Amino acid sequence: MKRILRDERGMALAVAIFALVVVGALVAGAFFAGTQEQRVGENQRRVMTSFGVAEAGVQERVMSWDPTTMNKRNSYPQDSVVIGPNQPTPNGTGSYGGYSYKLGPNLFLIDVTGRDNASAAGVIAGGGGARQRLGMITRIAPIDFGIHASLTTQGSTNLAGNAAVNGADSIPSGWTSCDPPGPAQPGIRDQGGNVTESGNGSVTGNPAVVNDPSINNNTFTTFGGATYDQLAARANVTLGSGVYKTNPAFNGALCDKTDLLNWGDGMNPLSACGSY
Known part of the structure; x- marks a missing residue:
């Protein structure tokens, strides 16, 4: 077993x-x-x-x-x-x-x-x-100001003295970064008023004067998709009523950007305030 x-x-x-x-x-x-x-x-x-x-x-x-x-x-x-x-x-x-x-x-x-x-x-x-x-x-969405002439007005216009209105597009002297000039615009665009010249006053353009019955109050307060009030609300410099000169302001050799009356120096692009 x-x-x-x-x-x-x-x-x-x-x-x-x-x-x-x-x-x-x-x-x-x-x-x-x-x-x-x-x-x-x-x-x-x-x-x-x-x-x-x-x-x-x-x-x-x-x-x-x-x-x-x-x-x-x-x-x-x-x-x-x-x-x-x-x-x-x-x-x-x-x-x-x-x-x-x-x-x-x-x-x-x-x-x-x-x-x-x-x-x-x-x-x-x-x-x-x-x-x-x-x-x-x-x-960048530029504001469309609807510039269809050198001068747009609702009433009559009288050019006297040495006043001159020119609808031709031109590049200011010394400005090297501008786009090519565009086609010439009318000199004066109005609602149908009279345009008179006296002295050395002159109007030139293509044509010199054009009548546009569509001009109304909104022409001067609405710019593309923005209104004047909307643009004014975004202003970072506010000036009261008065008489101002469109002059640049300098602090030595520098552009004084703290001066509220500094309008820049667009006629002299090579200056310190040329691009301000």
Whole structure:
């Protein structure tokens, strides 16, 4: 008769070790999943913050637009303007940098890359970090004043002395960045009133005088999509009634831009106030 040994001593230890291994694997898996979830959430937060930084950078560039320097740039690819490169946002959430390109006479591309503070500082474990790149095409919308003549009026006009009205488009002496002259306009555009000349007064244009019955009060208060009141509300220099001279103001060799009566020096574009 064959005898079978049934010695089960030590089985409890083996089962306990196996159970510990299984439990440890489950705990490690749960810990790993939780860590990964936290990292994914943190990365997503950094991505969203970086996007907000890039968006803020684009808006800051538009709000701080300087027409005296930006509008006179050459068109891409001849010229570009550096933004930043590590310009902090107003709320301190990150920094941004990029370029601004002129695509046409009134069309610009603003290309900005934003990074949150931790990504920009390079303190994230494993390197890398988040960054978002945002491009915005913006257009300068000039006010359409509807200039269809050198002088537009509702009433009669009398030119006396040395008064002269000329409808021809011309480039002032010394101005080198102007567009080519446009076609000649009428000298005087009126509602049907009389135009008289005396002394050395003269009217020239194509034609010299044109009658336009559509002229009314709105002709002088509505300009394209803007009204006079809307434009006046945006003025940052307000002067009371009085008699003023359209002269430039200088502080030594510099243009005095703090003087409210400084009208710039358009006739001398190379002077300190030539582009003011």
